[in-house]
Amino acid sequence: xxxxxxxxxxxxxxxxxxxxxxxxxxxxxxxxxxxxxxxxxxxxxxxxxxxxxxxxxxxxxxxxxxxxxxxxxxxxxxxxxxxxxxxxxxxxxxxxxxxxxxxxxxxxxxxxxxxxxxxxxxxxxxxxxxxxxxxxxxxxxxxxxxxxxxxxxxxxxxxxxxxxxxxxxxxxxxxxxxxxxxxxxxxxxxxxxxxxxxxxxxxxxxxxxxxxxxxxxxxxxxxxxxxxxxxxxxxxxxxxxxxxxx
Amino acid sequence: xxxxxxxxxxxxxxxxxxxxxxxxxxxxxxxxxxxxxxxxxxxxxxxxxxxxxxxxxxxxxxxxxxxxxxxxxxxxxxxxxxxxxxxxxxxxxxxxxxxxxxxxxxxxxxxxxxxxxxxxxxxxxxxxxxxxxxxxxxxxxxxxxxxxxxxxxxxxxxxxxxxxxxxxxxxxxxxxxxxxxxxxxxxxxxxxxxxxxxxxxxxxxxxxxxxxxxxxxxxxxxxxxxxxxxxxxxxxxxxxxxxxxx
Numbered sequence: 001x002x003x004x005x006x007x008x009x010x011x012x013x014x015x016x017x018x019x020x021x022x023x024x025x026x027x028x029x030x031x032x033x034x035x036x037x038x039x040x041x042x043x044x045x046x047x048x049x050x051x052x053x054x055x056x057x058x059x060x061x062x063x064x065x066x067x068x069x070x071x072x073x074x075x076x077x078x079x080x081x082x083x084x085x086x087x088x089x090x091x092x093x094x095x096x097x098x099x100x101x102x103x104x105x106x107x108x109x110x111x112x113x114x115x116x117x118x119x120x121x122x123x124x125x126x127x128x129x130x131x132x133x134x135x136x137x138x139x140x141x142x143x144x145x146x147x148x149x150x151x152x153x154x155x156x157x158x159x160x161x162x163x164x165x166x167x168x169x170x171x172x173x174x175x176x177x178x179x180x181x182x183x184x185x186x187x188x189x190x191x192x193x194x195x196x197x198x199x200x201x202x203x204x205x206x207x208x209x210x211x212x213x214x215x216x217x218x219x220x221x222x223x224x225x226x227x228x229x230x231x232x233x234x235x236x237x238x239x240x241x242x243x244x245x246x
Numbered sequence: 247x248x249x250x251x252x253x254x255x256x257x258x259x260x261x262x263x264x265x266x267x268x269x270x271x272x273x274x275x276x277x278x279x280x281x282x283x284x285x286x287x288x289x290x291x292x293x294x295x296x297x298x299x300x301x302x303x304x305x306x307x308x309x310x311x312x313x314x315x316x317x318x319x320x321x322x323x324x325x326x327x328x329x330x331x332x333x334x335x336x337x338x339x340x341x342x343x344x345x346x347x348x349x350x351x352x353x354x355x356x357x358x359x360x361x362x363x364x365x366x367x368x369x370x371x372x373x374x375x376x377x378x379x380x381x382x383x384x385x386x387x388x389x390x391x392x393x394x395x396x397x398x399x400x401x402x403x404x405x406x407x408x409x410x411x412x413x414x415x416x417x418x419x420x421x422x423x424x425x426x427x428x429x430x431x432x433x434x435x436x437x438x439x440x441x442x443x444x445x446x447x448x449x450x451x452x453x454x455x456x457x458x459x460x461x462x463x464x465x466x467x468x469x470x471x472x473x474x475x476x477x478x479x480x481x482x483x484x485x486x487x488x489x490x491x492x
Contacts, residue, residue: 014283014293015276015422019415019457026413030261037260047260072417163406165432166439167272169265171318173436176261186411190419190457193412211265211436 004137005081006039012070020197022069023076025185029064029178032094032107035078039092043135050113055122058114058205059177060089065144065200066096066105075099081137088112088121093142106144147202150240152230156220159187164213174208175215180239184229187219196225196245204240209233250383251327252285258316266443268315269322271431275310275424278340278353281324285338289381296359301368304360304451305423306335311390311446312342312351321345327383334358334367339388352390393448396486398476402466405433410459420454421461426485430475433465442471442491450486455479 010031018024040046040057047057070076077097084091094107113122125133160183168179181201185193209215209231215238218230225246231239256277264270286292286303293303316322323343330337340353359368371379406429414425427447431439455461455477461484464476471492477485 014280015416015424017417018412019417019419021417024413034260160409166264166434166436167270167428167432169436170261171263171265171267173265178261182413186413188412190412190415 004135005079005140006035006042008035008038008078008080009075010077011075012072014072017072019190020069020194022071022197025064025198025201026178026182028066028069028096029062029181030176031078032062032064032080032109033059033178035080035094036092036109036111039080054116055113056116056172058112059109060112061110061147061202061204062107062177063109063144063147063200063202064105064107067199068104069197070096070098070104076104081140082135083108083138083140083142085124085133085136087123087125090124093140093144106142108142108144108146147204148242150202150204150228150242152218152220152228152240156218156228156230158216159219160217162215162217164209164211164215166211169211173210175210175238177203177205180205180231180241183215183217183231184219184241184243187217187229192245198243199246200242200244202242206237206239207233209238250381251325251386252281252288253323253325254281254284255321255323257321258318260318263318265436266315266440268317268443271310271444271447272424272428274312274315274342275308275427276422277324278308278310278326278355279305279424281326281340282338282355282357285326300362301359302362302418304358305355306358307356307393307448307450308353308423309355309390309393309446309448310351310353313445314350315443316342316344316350322350327386328381329354329384329386329388331370331379331382333369333371336370339386339390352388354388354390354392393450394488396448396450396474396488398464398466398474398486402464402474402476404462405465406463408461408463410455410457410461412457415457419456421456421484423449423451426451426477426487429461429463429477430465430487430489433463433475438491444489445492446488446490448488452483452485453479455484 012023016027079095083093089110092109096105164175168175170176216232222228227243229241258269262273325341329339335356338355342351410421414421416422462478468474473489475487
């Protein structure tokens with residue numbers, strides 16, 4: 001029987017690091033999505049599997065909380081499993097571990113399975129063949145705080161704009177979920193990032209955005225080391241986020 | 247004895263593909279640099295090795311020529327070796343191969359070893375311990391056309407600007423060599439990229455650029471399917487490039 005959690009080994013390779021000399025948030029985020037994709041695929045509900053049934057997995061929430069980022073050349077692993085299925089959503093968890101099993105960090109995510117014709121979410125408790133309920137691993141310990149309430153004040157300023165283009169896009173033509181995180185980190189100065197590296201990032205994905213669209217980034221500091229963001233296309237909210245600096 | 251060429255196996259992983267459903271140029275470029283780094287490191291002249299001697303490898307030219315990009319989930323390998331050493335420069339070649347050894351594409355690159363104090367290039371024919379002359383593999387077949395003459399006409403228009411930020415940077419704080427390629431590809435429409443995917447990209451790296459700097463991209467079509475670019479910081483030329491579409 002296939003293990004209920006997926007285990008994927010990595011090593012921080014040259015050019016996967018950021019200016020802090022550790023794994024970049026962009027690389028980590030993409031590897032979390034890769035781990036999710038491999039684990040779902042190993043259990044028959046991967047991106048390709050659901051695509052043949054005209055469905056697509058859509059990421060709704062992502063929280064990444066790192067005690068320490070692995071450094072250049074350091075080995076680490078990502079373990080991922082499904083913790084919960086409840087009608088329109090499923091929760092997937094991630095541990096980021098050293099080779100001896102010490103925790104470098106954790107991540108948690110919420111996904112919906114969208115019918116690409118109707119744009120409606122499928123009821124995940126009523127999938128054929130019992131869905132993937134028997135893959136769940138609710139008993140494994142999790143100790144990451146869930147997403148906070150994210151709300152920007154009305155007068156939060158526009159801090160930058162980005163025109164979505166080729167290198168931002170997924171195979172589906174949407175702006176990649178992780179690229180939004182990079183856009184937000186790009187609003188900080190290098191001095192800030194070096195002195196107060198981010199340790200926790202929360203993202204709520206509200207709407208998709210597409211090539212050529214102008215994405216406006218609004219930001220404000222909410223408390224010591226906590227920054228709130230919204231990425232908007234005109235008045236539409238595309239992404240909300242909180243970034244916690246050390 | 248260590249093999250003179252490095253062989254590195256890859257598989258196009260989820261989120262390494264672009265909207266064409268094939269390996270993205272950004273991912274391929276980073277993996278070429280990773281292969282160069284691993285191969286140099288295996289022979290004692292890697293980025294870390296030269297860094298301890300206050301030197302740094304600086305990429306001067308890169309040409310990537312693909313007959314076909316590997317598709318999502320497809321296995322492929324990169325083989326890399328040194329073809330030539332001549333005073334201030336060394337040439338490094340790359341084959342991108344299918345698992346059965348058929349060629350998907352090739353790349354060639356020119357590097358200098360810069361003394362970080364004096365900013366002068368080292369004489370690579372006079373390194374201690376014979377340098378890496380005995381790693382060269384000049385006899386292996388290469389059939390990639392070398393870089394062309396790149397010159398933009400004086401009235402080539404400004405097509406976009408990019409402010410360099412966190413996600414563009416290497417560990418050294420420079421804009422990453424491959425990010426420039428992504429910036430150039432970002433100037434094409436999706437329709438153009440889908441109908442006429444790029445098959446050859448030539449880049450000449452002239453100057454480094456840094457966080458917060460505004461990079462202006464000038465472009466013009468030079469002939470059927472051939473586009474010339476310059477990336478400038480004010481009047482300084484940072485990068486020159488030619489992109490060939492199918």
